[in-house]
Amino acid sequence: MLYALFNIAFVVAAPLIGKLGDRVGRARMIMLGYLTYLLMSLGFAFATTPWQVVILFIIYGVFYAIDEAQSKAFIADLELERRASAIGVYNFVTGLIYLPASLIAGALWLLHPASAFLVAAGLALAALVVFLFLRPDRKRSSDASLACHVEQ
DSSP: OHHHHHHHHHHHHHHHHHHHHHHHOHHHHHHHHHHHHHHHHHHHHHOOSHHHHHHHHHHHHHHHHHHHHHHHHHHHHHOSSSHHHHHHHHHHHHHHHHHHHHHHHHHHHHHOHHHHHHHHHHHHHHHHHHHHHHOHHHHHHHHHHHHHHHHO
């Protein structure tokens, strides 16, 4: 039932997230996704009642709606000439990372279930900080403006 609720939240949130991403920008949506995942992971680490888990699965569905579409749209915005290849590489790398990540999460779960979520929250925080620092979307726009100045 929880995964059905997750899927319902995903389906309901996806078009709204897409519209919001078009309005505020994909980089902001990706940062919102990292923040949502961070808070959701902390929630799972400290949840003690069934209703908390239900709410967290709804939040997970919303996070997944952000992550699934906005990351691919962000990549397509960055790589204008080879969009499909860029998204394919992203999916390939992500797929390669999922297996060891799942094994590590499973080992952490066996040690102490909350530890898996605390590590996930820490990784989400690290990803948010790195993304804020690197901001690949700003680098691309500054490269484009630099190219315009060089041409003139």
